[in-house]
Amino acid sequence: MPTDTHKITFTINGRKMERTISPSLLLIDLIREELSLKGTKPGCLEGECGACTVLINGDAISSCLYLAVNVNGKEITTIEGLSTDDRNAPFDPVQEAMIQHGGVQCGYCTPGMVMSIKAFQEHCEANRFVPGREEIKKAIEGNLCRCTGYTKIIDAVESLFEGE
Amino acid sequence: MQKELKVIGKPMPKLDAGIKVSGKAVYGQDVVLPDMLYGAILRTEYPVAELVSIDTSKAEQLAGVVSIITADDVDVNNISYRRDHPALKKGRVNCIRDEIAAVAAETPAIAREALKLIEVKYNVQEGVFDPFEALKDDAPQINEFSSHEKNKNISHPFHYEHGDLQQQKDKSAHIVTSRYFLPRMTHACLAPCAITADYSNIDNRLTLYSVTQVPFLYQRDMAHVLKMEPSRIRVIQTVIGGGFGSKLDMYPYEPICALLAMKSGRPVQITFDREEEFIASPTRQKMVIDLTSGVDEKGKFTFRVAKIIMDNGAYTSWGATTPFVMMQTFSSMYQMPACVFDADAVYTNNVYAGSFRGYGNPQATFAVERNIDLLAEKLGMDKAEIRLLNANFRGEFTGQELEFNTCGHKDALEMVIDGVGKTRKENDKDQKRYKKGIGFASMLHVGGGAKIYPSDGCGTILKMDDYGYLTIITGSSEIGQGSETVLGMMAAEELGIGIEKIRVINTDTDIKPWDVGVHASRTSFVAGNSLLGAIKELKTKLSPKAAEMLKTDEDDLEYDGGTVKSIKTGESIKIDKVARQIHFKGPNDLLTVSHYYEPGSKFADKNFKGNISGAYAFAAQAIEVEVDTYTGNVRVLNIHMAQDVGKVLNPLGLGGQIEGGVVMGMGYALTEELKVDNGYILNPSFHEYKLPTACDIPEIHFYPIETIDEAGPYGAKGVGEAPLIPTAAAIANAVSNAIGVEIDSLPITPEKVLQALSNKS
DSSP states (O other): OOTTOEEEEEEETTEEEEEEEOTTOBHHHIIIIISOOTTSOOSOSSSSSOTTEEEETTEEEETTSSBGGGGTTOEEEOGGGTSOSOTTSOSOHHHHHHHHTTOOSSOSSHHHHHHHHHHHHHHHHHTTOOOOHHHHHHHTTTSOOSSSOSHHHHHHHHHHTTTO | OOOOOSSTTSOOOOTTHHHHHTTOOOBGGGOOOTTOEEEEEEEOSSSSEEEEEEEOHHHHHSTTEEEEEEGGGOOOOOBSTTOOBOSSOOSEEOSTTOEEEEEEESSHHHHHHHHHHOEEEEEEOOOOOOHHHHTSTTSOOSOTTOOOSSOTTEEEEEEEEESOHHHHHHHOSEEEEEEEEEOOOBOOOSSOOEEEEEEETTTTEEEEEEOOSOHHHHHHHHHHHHTOOGGGEEEEEOBOSOOTTTTSSOOTHHHHHHHHHHHHTSOEEEEOOHHHHHHHSOBSOEEEEEEEEEEOTTSOEEEEEEEEEEEEESSOOGGGGTHHHHHHHHHHSSOOSEEEEEEEEEEOSSOOBOOOTTTTHHHHHHHHHHHHHHHHHHHTOOHHHHHHHHOOOTTOBOTTOOBOSSOOHHHHHHHHHHHHHHHOOOOOSOTTTEEEEEEEEEEEEESSOOOOSSOOOEEEEEEEOTTSOEEEEESSOOSSSOHHHHHHHHHHHHHOOOGGGEEEEOSBTTTSOOBOOSOTTOHHHHHHHHHHHHHHHHHHHHHHHHHHHHTSOGGGEEEETTEEEETTTOOEEEHHHHHHIIIIISSOOOEEEEEEEOOSOOOOOTTSOSOOSSOEEEEEEEEEEEEETTTOOEEEEEEEEEEEOSSOSOHHHHHHHHHHHHHHHHHHHHTOOOOEETTEESOOSTTTSOOOOGGGOOEEEEEEEOOOOTTSGGGOOOOTTGGGTTHHHHHHHHHHHHHOOOOOBSSOOHHHHHHHHHHHO
């Protein structure tokens, strides 16, 4: 094996995988090019727009700033891993809330936005915290959206915590 | 009796939201074709230079490079309606976007590496970066294809006038003159540009997986550049990650990709990275507006004289025709007895401007609304009152011959004036440091298409299958604005079938009928009317059979709940059963129809007069801001937005358009400017070009006004551009109101606020 490659094992969307990769490979390229999971979107490749956000061990990160070698032994969730196999209820509650509240227009920021919201939701639930609109805004500040003006996305996030 | 609407007017999630939240929507950069290559474009290092030589020999040697093209390798026509823009530049470069060569290679990395190996020798020259300099007699001719007789560096001049100017000047109690400076703003679509071209030499056909918002004009433009027959070009629109006008023109990277595919004999994909997106995508027009307006002693407006110099950049796009829209604002927003308007799109060596949501109207509205505040101050009149006094009205026939058959302008003003009064709170902070202010602005825009192309129409084909499912094949395009959902809702309403049984096909020029494209806020109006016409035709097949089966008359039928019902007897029959009877029993026909709708608007005459739209949209905004006089920071507290939308079709989609437009307008007002210095772009990244983020969002209070315009589907008018148009004007007026300084340029940065405050003291 050439010295400039690394063997990594990781779990992605519940599937265990082993790959031999170059140490300079970005996580977004592992996901999009090597694994053909095109739901994760390249927006700026410099960590400014959030379109490529995925979860690593539950934390939201920009996959364009993350080296793939660092996922060794970790668990990745991409947007494809949020949907369920249930034909009657195919969506995660975050996805469902984005649909119902009109949080989607062109949709390009949506996968990254959904992943950031997912991490925020789980963080809040783990800490039994019900966020207000200002906290929600802060949580999605790193995800740029050019279409919606964010209001309906904020509404969608707020709805996840209703009744709590 | 008006039928009660069951679907229209109720919130409906977007039909494409499911695939978008799941990551399954295929955008331009997600397309993968067998054996596909990756293209990359070499752009100039200098804005203005003679190209002495281009040596591609080293790049050709690089393993994995399949083909390289320069202007010398291709036989093409120029791009642009002015035909002034070569896809690949020969002999000289004129702006920092200019394309010199392109590579197709096995991987994106190899393509980028190959660009570095292309050796270009430049003879760097001085450029002209100020349009006023370009207009001087001794300025060089910037674009060699420029052909306008008025001035060698004017791409497109416009002149418009109505009324007796001198008489109105004589009537004026006050006259104000101001110069306004409007910046370059860029679309910053979240999805960077992407195209995949696939050429087959077996049947001489080119397939483009494109992000265009005007597929049929694009097909024709592409054919012109490539010297092909348009019908041999198939445009398949991928899911489009943001348009906002940026995809109204065809740009050089698109025919370049096609040329690489033709030369390579393999599919080629070109995607922009973010920096290239900032550098190579056209912008909103930078312009200088000199506006003089008058008012009589009672506060009635008397006249406007506007003189506009637009920085066209080195080449011409549709954006040079924005004066066509701007002149309506000067001539017809608020009652206007006299108007003289001149605008010149002037070539410079800057990056070229394109079309952008609002199409010149945000700039025009900024100038008009700032001047109104100045006139009100001269008169000592309330700024809300002066606007109400001069508001447009139903039945108005303007100096430009626009016909306002419905008009919610005054209602809109009243609602936002009332709204902003209610949300206004006492300043509970340090009163010396924080100053609050309120600003008003209105907007007038086409709301029923715009007749600027030989046809402003849209075709629809409908197909109902044997199981009662409906396929709508529409010429119109979905770019995120939600028009396909609105079309689905209309069909569900009219045919009484569930929206889950409706599919909208709208992405393939080999299949869909012609449409002029997404622009002028026209899609729901024009494509909606086209669809309603098609449904009427579908019913001429369905209704006779249903009436026969139900033993009743056709006018006794109601389409509801997946059935066709007799209103008299209450007896019903499933719509799919009617379809099968028509197909298999008689008259042995399929439920397939097509319809073409052309709005009843007129072409403007050579003096730009005429009723060019089927309806007109009106809006008003009242915005409250807080200015921190220590830092110069402007915080938007509340936005009240009332818009005459004709009729609310999908409140969920409408709200999204409003909020999105308003926030884009906030960016234009406060933070967004693509900075260009001596032809170089200084801030080509999201780090330096600031879009609004979630934390910047104020409360947006939206009041839809339903004027039910009989020309529109269910009375609806165009919506999409309006919310952006008055926002920057209202914010500027609010800042001026807060701190008592003149705001004559955008964006209103902290530096400008502090400078204005220091000039004042």
